[in-house]
Amino acid sequence: MKAKIQTVIGTDVQRAADLLLAGRLVGMPTETVYGLAADATNALAVAAVFEAKQRPTFDPLIVHIANAEQLPLVVSEIPKRAKILSRAVWPGPLTIVLPKRPEISDLVTSGLPGVGVRVPQHPMALELLKRTGRPLAAPSANLFGGISPTTAQHVLDGLTGRVDYILNGGPCEVGVESTVISLMSDDAVVLRPGGFPIEQLERLIGPVKRAVTDPALDDAAQPAPGMLSRHYAPGTPMRLISVDELAEPESGRHCGLLTWGDWPASGGFERIFRICEDYNLQICAANFFAGLRDLDSAGLDVIIARQFPEVGLGVALNDRLRRGASGKAPAQTKPD
Ligand code: TXA
Ligand code: MG
Numbered sequence: 602m603k604a605k606i607q608t609v610i611g612t613d614v615q616r617a618a619d620l621l622l623a624g625r626l627v628g629m630p631t632e633t634v635y636g637l638a639a640d641a642t643n644a645l646a647v648a649a650v651f652e653a654k655q656r657p658t659f660d661p662l663i664v665h666i667a668n669a670e671q672l673p674l675v676v677s678e679i680p681k682r683a684k685i686l687s688r689a690v691w692p693g694p695l696t697i698v699l700p701k702r703p704e705i706s707d708l709v710t711s712g713l714p715g716v717g718v719r720v721p722q723h724p725m726a727l728e729l730l731k732r733t734g735r736p737l738a739a740p741s742a743n744l745f746g747g748i749s750p751t752t753a754q755h756v757l758d759g760l761t762g763r764v765d766y767i768l769n770g771g772p773c774e775v776g777v778e779s780t781v782i783s784l785m786s787d788d789a790v791v792l793r794p795g796g797f798p799i800e801q802l803e804r805l806i807g808p809v810k811r812a813v814t815d816p817a818l819d820d821a822a823q824p825a826p827g828m829l830s831r832h833y834a835p836g837t838p839m840r841l842i843s844v845d846e847l848a849e850p851e852s853g854r855h856c857g858l859l860t861w862g863d864w865p866a867s868g869g870f871e872r873i874f875r876i877c878e879d880y881n882l883q884i885c886a887a888n889f890f891a892g893l894r895d896l897d898s899a900g901l902d903v904i905i906a907r908q909f910p911e912v913g914l915g916v917a918l919n920d921r922l923r924r925g926a927s928g929k930a931p932a933q934t935k936p937d
Contacts, residue, residue, distance in 0.1 A: 602780065604762060604768045605762050606762050606763065606764065606765055607691075607762075608757060608760070608761045608762060608763070608764055608765065608767065609765070609766050609767070610628075610753050610754075610757060610766075611766065611767075611768070611769060612725075612768065612769050613766075613768075614685045614725060614728045614729055614732060614768065614819050615732060616766060617629070617698045617729055617731055617766050617768050618732035618733045620734050620765050620766050621638060621639065621646075621729070621735070621737065621804035622640065622733055623638050623765075623928060624640065624646040624649075624733070625639075625640055625646070625649075625765045625770060626637075626638065626649055626650060626653060626764045626769030627639075627729070627764065627765065627767070628727070628742045628750075628753065628756040628757075628760070628764050628766070628768060629721075629726050629729060629734060629737065629739055629768055629770075630666075630723050630725050630726060630753070630768055630769070630770025630771065630773065631721035631722070631723045631726050631739075631773065631774045631931065632650075632692075632693070632694060632721060632722040632723050632773060632774050632796070633694045633721070633773060633775045633778050633779050633791055633795070633796050634742070634749040634750055634751055634773055634776070634777070634890070635654060635661075635667070635741065635742040635749075635750040635751065635753065635767075635773065636721075636726075636737075636739030636740065636741060636750070636756065637650055637654060637739055637740055637741070637756075637760065637764060638665070638729070638737040638738070638739040639737065639738050639739070640707075640733065640735045640738075640767075641662075641664050641675075641705070641709055641735065641736040641737055641738040642704070642736065642811075644706045644708055647662065647706060647709055647712065647839060648708060649707045650738060650739075650740065650861055651708075651761040652764075653760060653764060654740060654742075654743070654744060654760075655744055655745050655872075656745040656746050656814075657745070657820075657821070658708065658711060659711050659820075659821045659841065660711060660729075660740075660745075661710045661711040661713060661716075661717065662708060662709050662710075662717075662738040662739065662740050663696050663718070663719060663738070663739060663740065663779070663781075663919070664705070664709060664716055664717065664718050664736045664737070664738050665718075665719060665720070665721055665726065665730060665736065665737045665738075665739055666718060666719075666720055666730065666736050667720065667727060667730035667731050668670075668691070668692075669687040669688065669691055669720060669912070672687065672699075672718065672914075673704060673791060674702070674718055674734055674736065675683045675701065675702060675718050676699040676700055676701060676702060676703065676716060676718060677702050677703075678699060678700045678706055679699065679865055680699075680784055680837050682784055682806045683697055683699055683727055683784050685806055686782070686802070686805060686806060687720075688861035689717065689805050690797055690805075691720035691722075691798060692721055692722035692727065692776050693719075693720070693722050693723070693781050693794075693796075694719075694777075694778075694779040694780060694795055694796025694797045694877045695719060695796075695797040695802075696717045696718065696719040696779045696780065696781065696795075697717070697718055697719065697729070697778050697782055697783075697784060697794070698715040698716065698717045698718075698781070698783040698784065698785055699715060699716065699784055699785070700714060700785065701713075701714065701715060702716075705843040708854070709738050711905070713870075714785070715783060715785045717781060718736075721928040723762065723768075723770055723773075725768070734760055742746075742755075742756045742760060742764070742767075742904050743756075743758070743759045743760070743861065744759050745833065746758070746795060746832055746833075746834055746905070747759060747833075747834065748834070748835060748890050748893050748894055748897065748925075749777075749830050749833065749890050750777060751772055751773040751776050751848050751887075751891055752772050752773075752889070752891070753767045753769035753770070753865040753892075754770070755894065757764055759767065760901065761866050761871045766800035766865045772887070772891075773887070774777060775886060775887065776796075776886040776887035776888065776889055776890060776891075776923065777795055777796050777798040777886045777889060777914065777917045777918060778793065778795045778889075778917075779793075779795045779797065780793065780795035780796060780797040780798075780799070780802065780897050780917070781792055781795055781808065782802065783792040783794065783812075784899050788809075788810050789802075789806055789807075789808075789809040789810065790809065790811070790812050791809050791810065791811050791812065792812050793917075793920070794852070794916040794917040794920050795828065795917045796886070796914070796917065797913060798912075798913045799811075799916060800912070800913065800915070803877070805881060810889070815891040823898075830876055831925075831927065832921075832924040833921045833924050834924065834925045834926075835893055835894075835896070835897035835904060835907060835925060836897055837857075837896065837897050837901050837903065837904050838902070838903050838904070839903070839904045839905075839906055839925055839926040839927075840903055840904070840905050840906070840920070840926065841868075841906050841907075841908055841922055841923065842905060842906070842907055843880075843907075843908055843910055844907065844910055846863065846866075847866070847867060848860060848865075848866040848867065848870070848905055849866075849867045849869075850864060850867070850869040850870050850871075850881075850905070851902075851903060852901040854903055855871050855900065855901045855902045855903075856871060856901060856902065856903050856904075856905060857870060857871060857872040857873070857874070857875070857895060857896040857899055857901040857903070857904045857905070857922055858870045858872070858873045858877065858896075858904075858905050858906075858907075859878045859892050859904055859905070859907065859937040860873065860874070860875050860876070860906070860907040861876050861880070861885050861907060861909070862875075862877065862878070862879055862880050862916075863878065863879060864907065869902045870905075871899070871901060872895075872896060872899045872901065873897055874895050876892045877887055880911050882909065882910075882912075882914040883887055883914065885909065885914070885915075885918060886914045886917070886918060888919055889921070893906075893925070903913075906922050906926070908922060909922075
């Protein structure tokens with residue numbers, strides 16, 4: 602019988618590095634969300650990530666590297682736009698999909714020709730990458746489809762017994778996952794809006810396209826992996842309201858409200874989580890997943906959530922809200 606893992610939280614980077622080099626899994630803080638890290642060059646360790654997260658193998662993992670100079674270890678081609686973006690944004694919340702080197706296991710990329718790479722901006726993650734000397738494959742450290750973790754405790758709540766060690770790097774500063782951009786063809790295509798705003802991407806490399814989830818297709822057949830209509834989802838049903846709609850509870854039901862700013866809500870909500878007192882999308886993003894978790898654990902019948910203006914980080918937050926709210930595809934929005 603497989604021995605149950607005793608999950609430990611701590612700040613010992615060397616211990617975390619030794620575990621990774623021994624093929625074990627480590628919860629790794631990054632500026633976006635916590636990752637479930639494994640040595641990307643160890644196929645067994647990578648397989649253990651999929652198992653621990655209960656993640657389908659059609660959804661590839663992001664590979665984290667210590668700095669842009671390590672890119673040639675992972676990718677076979679570095680187009681000009683990749684150079685511009687990596688110089689301007691890394692370390693930071695942007696994942697770039699580029700042609701992979703044959704040495705990168707097909708398990709990491711789910712058999713795709715491209716690998717998603719980023720340099721995270723968190724001192725502990727960078728130190729871990731330096732001490733292991735290996736690229737680290739790390740999806741968000743939550744069970745597949747659930748709410749991403751932004752504290753070490755969130756990782757423990759979801760993955761206790763499934764991960765050896767969780768490095769505690771405090772709450773994540775950005776709070777929403779990295780923006781994923783593919784540079785596999787002449788078009789630059791954003792596969793997932795995230796912590797690096799699309800407007801800023803376009804200022805650096807010109808117009809980018811947006812991949813859109815097709816509700817008629819199965820999850821595995823979406824135009825890009827990971828574009829699942831239902832994702833980032835609380836267990837409690839969630840209903841969205843627009844930016845300028847008055848939040849009202851549903852009669853006879855235990856209702857919670859996820860909101861921001863000084864916009865009023867009518868009485869009768871059992872629990873209100875205001876992720877930011879005014880209009881600051883950075884603060885909204887930093888508190889977003891913690892707010893969703895708080896309401897999800899309050900035994901409510903429904904969570905009503907106020908959407909964000911479709912600009913900057915609001916694009917990523919609305920994307921997470923729509924995917925969390927239903928099995929339906931997100932609205933086809935373009936951030937301009
Ligand atoms: O901020 C983040 O990106 C966090 C931290 C830990 O770095 N990681 C993260 O990983 O959110 P994950 O696995 O939860 O989401 C990664 C997304 C998935 O939707 C995946 O499908 C996409 O990136 N992705 C990864 N590699 C890809 C590839 N080779 N081609 C296309 N999409 C890819
Ligand atoms: Mg994830």
